[in-house]
Amino acid sequence: MRSFADFNGDGVGDLPGLIGKLDYFEWLGVDALWLSPINPSPNKDYGYDVSDYLDVDPALGTMADLDRLIEDAGRRGIRVLLDIVPNHTSDQHPWFSDPEKRDWYVWADRPNNWVSAFGGPAWTQKDGRWYLHNFAPGQPDLNWWNDEVRAEFERILRFWFDRGVAGFRIDVAHGLVKDELLRDNPPATRDDPPPIRRFGQRQVYNSRRPEVHDVFRRWRSIAEEYDPPRVLLGETWVLELADWAAFYGADDELQLAFNFLMATATLDATELRTVVETSLAALPAGAKPVWHGSNHDVSRMATRWCKGDEGKVRLALTMLLTLPGATVLYQGDEIGQEDGVVPPERVLDISGRDPERTPMPWNGEPKGGFTSGESWLPMGEHRRRNVAAQREDPGSVLNLTRELIALKKRLRGPYEPLPASKGGWRYRRDGVVVDLDFNGPRARIEEA
Numbered sequence: 001m002r003s004f005a006d007f008n009g010d011g012v013g014d015l016p017g018l019i020g021k022l023d024y025f026e027w028l029g030v031d032a033l034w035l036s037p038i039n040p041s042p043n044k045d046y047g048y049d050v051s052d053y054l055d056v057d058p059a060l061g062t063m064a065d066l067d068r069l070i071e072d073a074g075r076r077g078i079r080v081l082l083d084i085v086p087n088h089t090s091d092q093h094p095w096f097s098d099p100e101k102r103d104w105y106v107w108a109d110r111p112n113n114w115v116s117a118f119g120g121p122a123w124t125q126k127d128g129r130w131y132l133h134n135f136a137p138g139q140p141d142l143n144w145w146n147d148e149v150r151a152e153f154e155r156i157l158r159f160w161f162d163r164g165v166a167g168f169r170i171d172v173a174h175g176l177v178k179d180e181l182l183r184d185n186p187p188a189t190r191d192d193p194p195p196i197r198r199f200g201q202r203q204v205y206n207s208r209r210p211e212v213h214d215v216f217r218r219w220r221s222i223a224e225e226y227d228p229p230r231v232l233l234g235e236t237w238v239l240e241l242a243d244w245a246a247f248y249g250a251d252d253e254l255q256l257a258f259n260f261l262m263a264t265a266t267l268d269a270t271e272l273r274t275v276v277e278t279s280l281a282a283l284p285a286g287a288k289p290v291w292h293g294s295n296h297d298v299s300r301m302a303t304r305w306c307k308g309d310e311g312k313v314r315l316a317l318t319m320l321l322t323l324p325g326a327t328v329l330y331q332g333d334e335i336g337q338e339d340g341v342v343p344p345e346r347v348l349d350i351s352g353r354d355p356e357r358t359p360m361p362w363n364g365e366p367k368g369g370f371t372s373g374e375s376w377l378p379m380g381e382h383r384r385r386n387v388a389a390q391r392e393d394p395g396s397v398l399n400l401t402r403e404l405i406a407l408k409k410r411l412r413g414p415y416e417p418l419p420a421s422k423g424g425w426r427y428r429r430d431g432v433v434v435d436l437d438f439n440g441p442r443a444r445i446e447e448a
Helices: 015-019 022-028 063-075 099-104 147-162 212-223 241-246 269-282 310-322 387-392 397-410
Strands: 032-034 079-084 123-126 129-132 167-170 231-234 416-418 424-429 432-437 442-447
Touching: 015 063, 022 063, 022 397, 063 079, 079 147, 079 231, 099 147, 147 212, 212 231, 241 269, 269 424, 310 397, 310 432, 310 442, 387 397
Parallel strands: 032 079, 079 167, 167 231
Antiparallel strands: 123 129, 416 424, 424 432, 432 442
């Protein structure tokens, strides 16, 4: 959101800027927009530290701007999803300083061994006790064993659903509920994947607790009260397929759950094919997977997977947009945008994620068409790779993405694997054969 389009020239992307690009989304053919957090925030974690769940941050616009976005997007057949952050608040949220709401947060007389995702202990001392923060110290974790917390978030959901918001991407969906006894996590082992080993422990007590499914069953019942039903899309950072598939429940929890096995894989035919086929097999009947290659937390796929190789970008987009289920493209994926270069004096993020958050390049002008002022993060390489230049080129990555989105809307059948040579991956859907050659790299689609 902050890096998409700036309307007022302050260098920060905003809701009016987004409204001004709705014709672009309609041309591209997307069905929905997921916005990063728009709530008021002190921005220690750039919106993921919320200080008011029922308003819009003035730096991003107004409630009237949001209403207009929902209305104008709806006329184009595009739904708007917001980001909700229920795992933690900002330490500047009024709840955190309210003595009557002290039990709304996780406190302990002495810290256990849990570690923060941003490094170091997950506990900070305050007023003689310790509060939990699985992220930054300025992001205290909420206590989801407290029925008042659950009731308050149900009210928050309804507030936004009543305004026409089509659904939510749920931040840290896997981690809301913590072990009630606050037991130490066991150490990681050599057999654990790298994302687990980097924490030095298996995070079995500070996330992935079974009680979280009770929360989502309740949220799903609320979502189903609306016509059309609102969408719950989970950030389910789990790497065990059974755990991931469990978030769909019996079609009574999340409708969609991000698959991070794909996002953490390499661009390798065997590895990705295995992820896809085992994931599809693990899902309950009728459930739809979610595929993505980039987001605001991981290096862009054009950099991480493709090392700037346009042939690999085309292959990755073809894969993502022809598999069954939902595809989420991060802004700029459609043009093959790479991570930007952020010099030390411009670094803002506490966890090194600035390069994948540099602004969207709309044209080849000095400010990239993003802003008339000084952008909050520096522009990446944009004179060659930008929307305006690619839109005029029928053979560009952008026009390929548009064609693939149109094809995706037509494909409704199941995934059928086909024989392929080494380094290749072939499958069929609805009579369309997708031939991915990772050696080339090359992607070809044929009508069978």
